[in-house]
Amino acid sequence: MSAEAGAAAGSLPIALDAAGGDHGAVPNVEGAVLAARAGVSVLLVGERVALHAELGKFPGSAALPLEIVDASDVIGMDEHASDVRSRTGASINVCTRLVKEGRAAAAVSMGHSGATMASALLTFGRIRGVERPAILTHLPARGGMTTLLDAGANADVKASYYAQWARLATVYLKVLEDQDSPTVGLLSIGEEDHKGSALVIEAHALLRGLHGQGINFHGNVEGRDIFLGTTDIVVTDGFTGNVVLKLAEGEARVMFGWIRDALNSGLKSKLGGLLVRGSLRGLAERMDPSTYGASILIGVKGLAFIGHGGANATAVKNALLRASRAHEGRLLPRLEVAFGEGAAPLAGTEG
CATH class of the missing domain: 3.40.718.10 (Isopropylmalate Dehydrogenase)
Structure with missing residues (x-):
C-alpha cells in the first residue's frame, strides 16, 4: 500500500525508523507487522534490501499495509544528535520529512532519542506559544x-x-x-x-x-x-x-x-x-x-514518538498504535487550538 493510497483513503501511515534502536530492524519489523495486523499502516524507513529480507520472514506480510521507504544512513546510538543537520538521508530525517510532507501521520523511532528530538524540532518547528x-x-x-x-x-x-x-x-x-x-x-x-x-x-x-x-x-x-x-x-x-x-x-x-x-x-x-x-x-x-511503547515529544508541530533503544516488538507495536490514535484523535490541531485564541495567555509565550 503506497503512502499516497493511504492518504487517499483518509488514513495516513505511520513512519517508523526501522533502522533505529539497539537491535536494528528485527524488533522494528516484527512490531510493524503486529501493528499492521491490528489495522495500522506503516512506512518502514531504512535500508531497503535488509528490510525486505526481514519482512520476508513473516508469512502474509505482503498483504499487510506495509511499505518500505529506502534510507541507507542511520544515526547510531553513540553518535551526536547534531548530526541530523548534515545527514539529511538518515532514517530519522526521512521519517520526519514524510510527516512534514503530509505522506505520514507521525514519526516513531526507537533509535537515538537526541537525534529524534533534534530532527523533529528542526523539521516541524514548535507550536506557537510553546x-x-x-x-x-x-x-x-x-x-x-x-x-x-x-x-x-x-x-x-x-x-x-x-x-x-x-x-x-x-x-x-x-x-x-x-x-x-x-x-x-x-x-x-x-x-x-x-x-x-x-x-x-x-x-x-x-x-x-x-x-x-x-x-x-x-x-x-x-x-x-x-x-x-x-x-x-x-x-x-x-x-x-x-x-x-x-x-x-x-x-x-x-x-x-x-x-x-x-x-x-x-x-x-x-x-x-x-x-x-x-x-x-x-x-x-x-x-x-x-505497554505504552514510546513517549511523545509534545510541543512540536508534528507527531513524533521516542521509544527505548532496547525496545522489543511489543513496544514497537504499541508505539505505532499510540501514534495512530494521536493522529486519528486530531491531537496536533487540538494542541494548536489550546494555544490559540481560546487559551489564557502564558508568561513568556510571545511566540
Whole structure:
C-alpha cells in the first residue's frame, strides 16, 4: 500500500525508523507487522534490501499495509544528535520529512532519542506559544498511571515552561485517555506552596493563577505522589524527570528480582509461587515500559514518538498504535487550538 493510497483513503501511515534502536530492524519489523495486523499502516524507513529480507520472514506480510521507504544512513546510538543537520538521508530525517510532507501521520523511532528530538524540532518547528517541547511519558501508579513531563528534553527550564507543559499534557490526556479535566501536580520537596526552589515557587504561582483556565492545578506533589496517583499529570524539569523515570525502571527490575529470588528460596516458596504466578504476570505487564511503547515529544508541530533503544516488538507495536490514535484523535490541531485564541495567555509565550 503506497503512502499516497493511504492518504487517499483518509488514513495516513505511520513512519517508523526501522533502522533505529539497539537491535536494528528485527524488533522494528516484527512490531510493524503486529501493528499492521491490528489495522495500522506503516512506512518502514531504512535500508531497503535488509528490510525486505526481514519482512520476508513473516508469512502474509505482503498483504499487510506495509511499505518500505529506502534510507541507507542511520544515526547510531553513540553518535551526536547534531548530526541530523548534515545527514539529511538518515532514517530519522526521512521519517520526519514524510510527516512534514503530509505522506505520514507521525514519526516513531526507537533509535537515538537526541537525534529524534533534534530532527523533529528542526523539521516541524514548535507550536506557537510553546517555548520548548517536552518528552511526555507514563509511569504505572495506584489506580492506573501518572503522566510525567519533562522526561529528559530540557535540563534547564523557566517557570513558564511548566505552565505550557501542563496545558499540553492536559489536552493529550483528553484526546488519548478520555480524561475530561486531568489534575496537574508540580513536583517539589513538599506539598506546601512555599516549598521548593525559587524556580518551583515561581512556577507554582504561575500554575495557581492559571487554575480553571485550561489547567486543573492541584498544587505541589512529592516524589511518592507520582506512584500513588495523587494527580494525573506531574510537571518537572527534564533533568529531574529523567532521573525519576530511570529510577522507576531500575527499581521495578530490582523489585521483581527480589520477588523471583524469594519465590525460589525453598520448596514452600516455589509452591506459593505457582499460586500467585498469574497475579505476578499481570503486575509485571502493568509495570512493563513496552505497554505504552514510546513517549511523545509534545510541543512540536508534528507527531513524533521516542521509544527505548532496547525496545522489543511489543513496544514497537504499541508505539505505532499510540501514534495512530494521536493522529486519528486530531491531537496536533487540538494542541494548536489550546494555544490559540481560546487559551489564557502564558508568561513568556510571545511566540
